[in-house]
Amino acid sequence: MKVIDRRQFIGRLGAGAFVTTIGASVPVPMWARSGSGAADIRKLDPSQRYDLDIAYQPFHLNGGKERVRATAINGTVPGPLMHWREGDTVELNVTNSLMDTKHASIHWHGILVPFRMDGVPGVNFAGIKPGETFTYRYKLVQSGTYWYHSHSAFQEQTGAYGPLVIEPRGGEAIRADRDYTVVLSDWTSDGPHAAFRNVTMSEGYYNFQQRTLGDLFKDFKERGFKDTVAERLAWGKMRMSPVDLAGITGAEYTYLMNGQAPDSNWTALFNPGETVRLRFINAGAMSTFDVRIPGLDMQVVMVDGKAVKPVEIHEFRISVAETYDVLVRPKKDQPFTIFAESLDRSGYARGTLSPQMGLSAPVPELRERPVRRLDDIGMGMMGKKIFGGGEMDHGSMQMDSGMQHGPRKITPDIPGPVGPEPFMPEDNVNAAMIIMNPLDRIADPGIGLGDDGWKVLTHADLVSDAQQQYKPEVDREMTINITANMERFMFSFDGKKYSQHPGPYNFRHNERLRLWLVNHTMMEHPIHLHGMWMQIENGQPHSKIPYKHTILVKPGEKISTLVTPIEKGDWAFHCHLLYHMEAGMFQVVRVS
Numbered sequence: 001m002k003v004i005d006r007r008q009f010i011g012r013l014g015a016g017a018f019v020t021t022i023g024a025s026v027p028v029p030m031w032a033r034s035g036s037g038a039a040d041i042r043k044l045d046p047s048q049r050y051d052l053d054i055a056y057q058p059f060h061l062n063g064g065k066e067r068v069r070a071t072a073i074n075g076t077v078p079g080p081l082m083h084w085r086e087g088d089t090v091e092l093n094v095t096n097s098l099m100d101t102k103h104a105s106i107h108w109h110g111i112l113v114p115f116r117m118d119g120v121p122g123v124n125f126a127g128i129k130p131g132e133t134f135t136y137r138y139k140l141v142q143s144g145t146y147w148y149h150s151h152s153a154f155q156e157q158t159g160a161y162g163p164l165v166i167e168p169r170g171g172e173a174i175r176a177d178r179d180y181t182v183v184l185s186d187w188t189s190d191g192p193h194a195a196f197r198n199v200t201m202s203e204g205y206y207n208f209q210q211r212t213l214g215d216l217f218k219d220f221k222e223r224g225f226k227d228t229v230a231e232r233l234a235w236g237k238m239r240m241s242p243v244d245l246a247g248i249t250g251a252e253y254t255y256l257m258n259g260q261a262p263d264s265n266w267t268a269l270f271n272p273g274e275t276v277r278l279r280f281i282n283a284g285a286m287s288t289f290d291v292r293i294p295g296l297d298m299q300v301v302m303v304d305g306k307a308v309k310p311v312e313i314h315e316f317r318i319s320v321a322e323t324y325d326v327l328v329r330p331k332k333d334q335p336f337t338i339f340a341e342s343l344d345r346s347g348y349a350r351g352t353l354s355p356q357m358g359l360s361a362p363v364p365e366l367r368e369r370p371v372r373r374l375d376d377i378g379m380g381m382m383g384k385k386i387f388g389g390g391e392m393d394h395g396s397m398q399m400d401s402g403m404q405h406g407p408r409k410i411t412p413d414i415p416g417p418v419g420p421e422p423f424m425p426e427d428n429v430n431a432a433m434i435i436m437n438p439l440d441r442i443a444d445p446g447i448g449l450g451d452d453g454w455k456v457l458t459h460a461d462l463v464s465d466a467q468q469q470y471k472p473e474v475d476r477e478m479t480i481n482i483t484a485n486m487e488r489f490m491f492s493f494d495g496k497k498y499s500q501h502p503g504p505y506n507f508r509h510n511e512r513l514r515l516w517l518v519n520h521t522m523m524e525h526p527i528h529l530h531g532m533w534m535q536i537e538n539g540q541p542h543s544k545i546p547y548k549h550t551i552l553v554k555p556g557e558k559i560s561t562l563v564t565p566i567e568k569g570d571w572a573f574h575c576h577l578l579y580h581m582e583a584g585m586f587q588v589v590r591v592s
Contacts, residue, residue: 048088052079054104054128054150054160055097061187061254061261068187070159071098071150073106077259078183078283079148079162086143086169092136096128098155103127106136107151107530108164109321110305110549113138115569118530120151123570123588127152143168144305145279145323147183154192157285157578161185165279166305174301176277176327180268184318184340184349186253186284196579199247200489206252207244207344244486245370245447245523247579248286250347255287257340257349265360266351272333276353277301280324285578288319288524288552289340290449293353294364296336298326300457306547309463314454317343317446319526319552321576324457328353335359343448343524345369370448372522372555417537417560420516421479423494430584431483431495431520438518438558442538446524446554459538459559462546470512470535470564472542477514480505482553482575482585484521489583491521491575497584504588505573507565515561519553525580526552529589531571534561550576565591 052073059070059077073079084090096104105127107119117138121127128134143166150160163181188195198205260266270276279302280291292298292315300311302325310327318324318340330336335354342348345366352360423434443460450456484491491497507513515534517527528550535545537560545562553559568591575585 047083047090048085049091050080050082050093052092052094052106053097054094054106054155057159059159059259062263068189071155072159073162077159078185079160081163081165081181082148084140084164084166086140086166089137089139093133094128094136095133096130099130101130101153101155103129103152104155104160105150105152106148106160108136108146108148109528110146110323111138111164112141112531112567115531115567115571118571120530120572123572140166142166142305144302144307145181145281145325146305147281147283147321147323149283151572154196154285154578154582156283157186157188157192161283163279163281163283174277174307174325174327175275177274178268178270179277179279181258181279181281182268182338182351183256183258183281183283184287184289185256185259185282186248186287187256188248188252188285189254190252192285192578195248195252196582199579200583203487203489204244206247206249245344245372246286246288246342246346247489247523247577249344250342253287253342253347255284255289255340255342255347255349257338257351260351262348262350262363267357267359268338268351268353269357270330270353270355272331272355274329276328276330278326278328278338278353280318280326282318282320282322284320286320288317288343288526289349290315290317290343291324291338291340292364292454293328293336293338294361295332296328296330296353298328300461301325301327303462303546304549307465308546309465309544311457311461312455313457313461315449315452316457317449317552319524319550319576320578321526321528321550322552335361337361337363339364341366343446345448367448367452372447417514417516418477420518420558420560421477423479423481423518423520428495429488430485430490430492430497430500431481432485432487433520433522435518435520435556438520439556440559441554441557442536442559444554444557446552459536459546462536462538463540464535464544464546466547468543468545470562473512474514474562475511476508477516478505479516479518480573482517482519482521482525482527484523484580484585486521486523489579491580491583491585493573493585493587498586499584501587504570504590507563507589507591509565509568509591511565513563513565515563516558517551517553517561518558519555522555524552524554525585526550526576527574528576529563529571529573531567531569531589531591532563532565534563536561565589568592 057072059068070077105119115124117136118124146164149156258266335352338351340349443458445456481494483495533547571589573587573589574581
């Protein structure tokens with residue numbers, strides 16, 4: 001195995017930058033290297049053919065002090081940025097050079113492809129065996145910012161992911177002087193197999209931000225004795241912690257920006273007065289980030305690869321597998337910190353937007369770790385009922401219950417959504433709580449956000465600026481319930497892990513399906529549907545509802561989406577928190 005040093009590694013880093021000139025129709029990409037000295041620049045025109053090799057490679061963290069082994073694609077983490085053009089047919093020859101694994105794979109996240117090209121072993125192909133090469137070939141019917149990653153075991157957690165940009169057929173409508181991809185991810189020092197074993201054996205294993213006696217007295221002062229005791233008794237009866245915000249925290253993870261730890265200070269260059277496009281991609285395994293650039297406003301122009309009406313914001317939350325394109329216009333000749341703080345405030349990824357290499361701006365202090373309230377998970381009535389008689393409010397919540405329900409037809413004369421089907425309980429250890437009255441949280445920025453006086457992006461802000469491809473009439477409604485027993489690290493859909501489901505969810509080819517997602521857990525879940533778009537019904541006219549390939553569903557939330565299955569075959573449907581998927585929150589959608 002060839003060992004490369006840090007200078008060589010960063011010079012070959014595959015999460016590069018695009019630099020464009022206003023008025024140019026074709027971006028001229030470059031690879032940027034952080035640290036002192038000039039950037040390495042090489043042109044990369046849109047290509048139709050790539051040879052990709054998945055192999056183990058030394059990877060250096062913390063300024064080169066820590067040397068680990070990564071599952072790299074073409075020798076880099078992230079893998080090479082692939083630049084395609086809408087309308088082209090691409091050919092990708094992927095070789096598995098891992099000799100100690102059952103298979104490798106690459107899934108083209110958010111890309112509409114024939115189901116045999118989707119890259120999910122056991123669902124639509126057998127995987128790539130060691131020493132073998134698999135050829136993906138398909139025509140590109142979309143443009144925008146996407147990414148790719150392994151769908152085999154824990155390879156994604158150890159580096160098998162990379163950015164992907166598809167140039168529009170008619171040229172780029174979003175004008176920018178400079179154009180950078182910013183790939184966020186997380187690296188586990190214990191290794192994914194050990195980390196998964198630890199969280200399954202002990203709830204909160206990596207959470208060192210538990211509540212203290214001081215927090216109890218603070219709550220007494222701020223909320224009163226009765227309300228404080230009632231809420232704590234409720235959490236105790238649910239056997240859950242209100243500060244269990246992330247399965248794996250910064251105590252274990254190193255958070256990376258374009259493959260570099262915070263101290264390495266990945267840097268993107270600009271000249272004052274220029275418009276800079278930042279294509280944020282969350283390629284983490286388990287980490288949701290809150291992103292801001294102190295001193296600069298951001299304008300959101302694209303979400304999950306689809307254009308939206310520009311939204312002026314100060315901060316946005318990006319969960320695993322989502323992509324957000326923003327424009328910034330720095331006028332001052334000074335550096336600015338690109339700050340991606342973990343949802344649980346246990347750590348951050350960081351880089352710099354700078355007029356020259358070698359500069360940095362102040363790095364913000366981590367904000368105080370949020371604490372979930374019962375209202376945050378749709379369980380507010382439980383706290384109000386429990387104190388007097390010590391009994392749970394079964395109208396709001398039930399323990400250890402859940403049952404799968406099939407689709408329900410609606411008649412054409414019913415205006416708007418009928419609503420999610422009630423989740424009728426049965427004894428089931430996989431579903432530790434059932435929320436009988438889920439909430440519409442479309443305009444809620446999420447826990448820990450919205451209290452700083454900043455404008456935070458929400459789903460309600462999204463207005464599609466892309467052409468509506470599908471009909472407005474709804475043929476059918478269906479509800480899928482997101483369920484879990486977090487104390488036992490069991491995650492499921494409709495109270496059943498993947499191995500327990502009797503068969504796939506059945507979608508009909510070209511139907512217009514209203515798919516309700518209802519979260520009966522106390523954690524956020526990024527839900528990804530392969531092979532088709534989900535469009536969020538967020539109050540906009542049908543022609544303006546936003547497209548998403550991954551939707552972050554908040555605790556206690558019900559969210560309505562419209563889906564049109566355009567390709568027959570079997571497709572994966574899962575939570576994109578890797579360890580939740582591994583623990584059972586995965587299912588197959590069959591389009592026929």
